[in-house]
Amino acid sequence: MTGKPVKVKITYCAECGYEPQALDLSKALMYEFGAKLSAIEIIPWESGTFDVSVDGELVHSMRREGGFPEHATVKSAVRARLDRGSHV
Amino acid sequence: MTLDRARWDTGITYDAFKAAMTRNQERFAENESRVVLDPETVRTFKSLPQRLRVLVLAEDWCGDVVANLPILGRLASEVPTLDVRVFYRDQNLDLMERWLNQGKYQSIPVFVFFDQTFRELGHWIERPASVTERRAQERKKIFASHPEFGSADAPVDQLPEDVRTRLQAELQKMRDNMVSFANAEVQRELRELVSRVAV
Numbered sequence: 299m300t301g302k303p304v305k306v307k308i309t310y311c312a313e314c315g316y317e318p319q320a321l322d323l324s325k326a327l328m329y330e331f332g333a334k335l336s337a338i339e340i341i342p343w344e345s346g347t348f349d350v351s352v353d354g355e356l357v358h359s360m361r362r363e364g365g366f367p368e369h370a371t372v373k374s375a376v377r378a379r380l381d382r383g384s385h386v
Numbered sequence: 387m388t389l390d391r392a393r394w395d396t397g398i399t400y401d402a403f404k405a406a407m408t409r410n411q412e413r414f415a416e417n418e419s420r421v422v423l424d425p426e427t428v429r430t431f432k433s434l435p436q437r438l439r440v441l442v443l444a445e446d447w448c449g450d451v452v453a454n455l456p457i458l459g460r461l462a463s464e465v466p467t468l469d470v471r472v473f474y475r476d477q478n479l480d481l482m483e484r485w486l487n488q489g490k491y492q493s494i495p496v497f498v499f500f501d502q503t504f505r506e507l508g509h510w511i512e513r514p515a516s517v518t519e520r521r522a523q524e525r526k527k528i529f530a531s532h533p534e535f536g537s538a539d540a541p542v543d544q545l546p547e548d549v550r551t552r553l554q555a556e557l558q559k560m561r562d563n564m565v566s567f568a569n570a571e572v573q574r575e576l577r578e579l580v581s582r583v584a585v
Contacts, residue, residue, distance in 0.1 A: 307543040309541065309542055309543045312447075313447070313448065313449030314448070314449075315447040315448060317447075339543070341542065341543055341550070343542055343554075344449070344557065347542070349541045349542075349543060351541060351543055351544075354544065359541065
């Protein structure tokens with residue numbers, strides 16, 4: 299896994315109190331991938347949102363999938379992206 | 387689980403809830419100061435034949451709590467026969483389980499009306515459906531008149547930061563403009579609820 303660093307964006311509903319889930323996911327990604335990530339952007343939003351995108355690709359949406367993402371799902375998406383990047 | 391006096395006494399007063407807020411305290415106070423009680427609401431509650439206990443499930447981070455609990459608080463200050471006790475949702479999940487929104491969502495605030503013997507008379511959850519509906523309509527209008535915001539269904543993280551900031555401002559403006567309507571709708575629903583059940 300030596301691909302170019304990927305960017306993760308986490309958009310969460312601030313007025314729903316989803317900070318703990320956003321922070322837990324960020325922490326899990328930081329520990330797992332460290333400097334293989336170019337950035338983790340955390341965007342406070344509204345309307346019951348909890349979206350996660352990896353290099354612009356939406357990998358979880360609370361509206362689409364329901365609930366919060368499994369950390370493993372997001373990690374897999376990041377790994378796949380890193381792998382793809384290393385073969386370009 | 388039944389609600390009894392001992393459990394009731396573990397709830398905190400409305401003023402204690404306000405004093406203990408670690409988030410949104412200013413916004414809450416501002417909303418409270420802006421509440422205009424409809425005389426019909428006060429009349430309806432004052433004319434109830436018995437004292438009512440109102441159990442509230444709330445958390446200070448919740449936008450609907452910050453918007454709607456001040457209405458009940460102001461009402462209780464005008465109507466001495468309303469006894470309000472607030473329970474933090476996340477510390478009282480057994481209570482939350484009893485009044486789930488659509489049987490599955492832990493939406494707050496929840497206002498549950500009881501008589502003096504803890505017989506439940508009725509409950510109210512989160513916000514009026516009319517407010518949710520109006521908000522959705524107004525949101526659609528915002529997206530329709532601002533093509534730069536893209537699709538209302540698209541993830542906002544795809545928007546450039548400056549555009550996202552403008553969208554956020556528009557949504558906030560829309561919310562602010564809806565406060566009078568929303569407050570009136572909350573009061574209408576509460577009036578209807580107690581008129582139906584309080585005997």
